[in-house]
Amino acid sequence: MGFYDQSVTAANGEEISMKDYEGKVVLVVNTATGCGFTPHYKDIEAMYEKYHDRGFEVIDVPCNQFAGQAPESDEEIHQFCQLKYNTQFPQMKKADVNGETAIPLFKYLKEQKGFEGFGKGPAALAMSTMLKKIDRDYKNNPEIKWNFTKFVVDRSGNVVARFEPTAKMNDVDKCVESLL
Numbered sequence: 694m695g696f697y698d699q700s701v702t703a704a705n706g707e708e709i710s711m712k713d714y715e716g717k718v719v720l721v722v723n724t725a726t727g728c729g730f731t732p733h734y735k736d737i738e739a740m741y742e743k744y745h746d747r748g749f750e751v752i753d754v755p756c757n758q759f760a761g762q763a764p765e766s767d768e769e770i771h772q773f774c775q776l777k778y779n780t781q782f783p784q785m786k787k788a789d790v791n792g793e794t795a796i797p798l799f800k801y802l803k804e805q806k807g808f809e810g811f812g813k814g815p816a817a818l819a820m821s822t823m824l825k826k827i828d829r830d831y832k833n834n835p836e837i838k839w840n841f842t843k844f845v846v847d848r849s850g851n852v853v854a855r856f857e858p859t860a861k862m863n864d865v866d867k868c869v870e871s872l873l
Contacts, residue, residue, distance in 0.1 A: 696850035725762035734778040736862035751782035806855035807835035
């Protein structure tokens with residue numbers, strides 16, 4: 694099973710096949726409205742506007758598994774994103790990305806690209822310190838560590854990169870641009 698064999702549920706309940714994204718560069722991200730990383734929406738929207746006409750798509754999957762930072766309904770999340778960040782890409786149905794209830798798309802993505810670290814800097818140190826308290830073995834499993842973990846999928850359906858929330862959005866942008 695590959696990326697194009699996966700699907701995700703849209704906020705309206707419609708099942709969206711990843712086959713619909715064949716030949717496109719896709720950014721898949723788990724999001725939250727009340728997170729310190731929520732301003733990433735601004736950069737993701739800027740990338741969407743800059744690259745959409747060249748075949749770039751965003752699959753935004755809100756998730757409430759990390760400190761309950763996305764408690765709203767799907768409609769409220771959509772309204773928040775449009776009003777605060779003027780997002781034009783759709784938000785999917787809120788879903789789990791870890792554990793037994795994780796949606797298959799995220800199980801697949803984690804199998805393809807495991808956790809490789811938070812990088813350097815204050816945000817990376819803060820994330821490492823926090824996660825050690827939650828999961829002492831966090832470095833050795835592929836689970837999503839927090840909101841705004843991003844996966845980049847190339848035009849052939851290969852998961853080519855995983856960016857933790859602490860990654861610089863410029864690095865995400867450069868990766869996407871290199872695939873267009």
